[in-house]
Amino acid sequence: MKQDVLNQLVKEKLIFIFKTQRIGDEDLLRAVQAVVDGGGRFIELTYDQPSGTACCHALPLLKEHFGGKIILGTGTILDEDEAQKAIDAGTEYIVAPNLSREVCSLCREKDLMYMPGVFTGTECVNAWKWGADILKLFPGCEISLDYAETLMGVVNVLPYFAVCKMDETMFEDCLNIGYVGAGISRAVNSRELIEQGRFDEIEKRTRKFVEIAEKHEQKGGRS
Template identity: 30%
Template structure:
C-alpha cells in the first residue's frame, strides 16, 4: 500500500448523501485520473457503494473505506471488498482486526503521543487529521523525532496548498470537498487539476 500511495499521491475522500451520488462521484474522480478512492462510512450504506463500484478495480482503481470508527464498520467494509481501512482516530481493535485479515489500516493521529502509540501497533503510515488545523509545518516538525513515519494529511487540502504539503514531506494527501463537490463533470476536471498540480510539485 505504501508503494501505491507513493505512486498515486492522492486519495479521493468521498462523502455524499446517497449511494447513487457516491457511485457517480467515484466514477468521476477515477475518470479524472485519481485511482485511490475512499468511501467514507458517513455515506448511507457505504458498504453497498464499495460493492457496487468494485468494477472500477478491473480498470485500476484501489477502493477502500474511510471514517471507520468501529470493528463492525470495518467488518462490513472488508466483506464488501474494501482493500484498505482508514479511520480518523487510532483504534487498537480495528488495527488488530485488519492485521488478522491482512488488510492495510491507516489510523488517524494528531499528536506525538498518538504517533508513538500507532508505531507501537506497527503502523508507520498515518493519516494526519485534521490537516487544516495542524498544517504542513507540523509535518516538518514531526519528521525530526519520527523520521520513519509517513504522513497522509486529510482535511483542508486544496489546489492552493497541496504543494506546501508535499514540500513538507508527506507521502500522499487525502482530498475531500475540494475535489468531490460539484457536478460529475466538475469533479472530473478537479481530479485532473489535482493530478496535474501534484505531478508538477513532486517531479
C-alpha cells in the same frame, strides 16, 4: 496486499473521498467515473455511523463497476466492528480519524493497509509499534504546517498523510514539507457539483490535483 496498496498510494499521492450517505448510486458512479477520467485511482467511502448501511452497499457497487481501475477503501472507521463490516463488504484499506489497537490488529490479520488518525508524538509511536502502515495527521492542515513539519521531523517512523480542508495550494505545501499525499473531498467532490450534475468539473479539478502530484513525483520529493 497492504504493502502493494501503500506503495501505490505513495506514488499516486491522492485519495478522493466521498460521503456515501449523501449521494445516490447513479450520481456516485458518475462522480467516481469523473475522478477516474481525471487520473485519480484511490477512492475512499466514508462509513456512515452507526450502521454503515450506505457505505457497505456502495463498496461492492463500485468494485463491480470499476474493478481494478480504482483502489477502494473505507474511511471514518472508529472501531473493530465497523472495520469488520467494511472488510466483509470488500474494502481494500481502512482509514480512521482515531487510533485503535484493535483495528490495527485486524488489518494486520487481513493484510490490509491501515491509516489511523493521529495528532501527538505518542499516538504516532503507538501506531508504529502496533503495526499501522501510514499516519493520517488529523486535522492535517488546520493545526499549522509548522506543527506537522516538526512532528514529522522528530517522529519519523512512518509516512504521513494529510486530510483537511484541502485546495491545490495547500496540497503543494503539504507535499513540500514531507507529507506523502493528501485526501481530497470538497475541493473536488463537492455536494453542489454532484447535485448539479457537473461531473466535467469534477474531472477537471481532479486532473489539477493529479498534475501537482505527478510534478512532485518527477522532482523526486521535496522542493
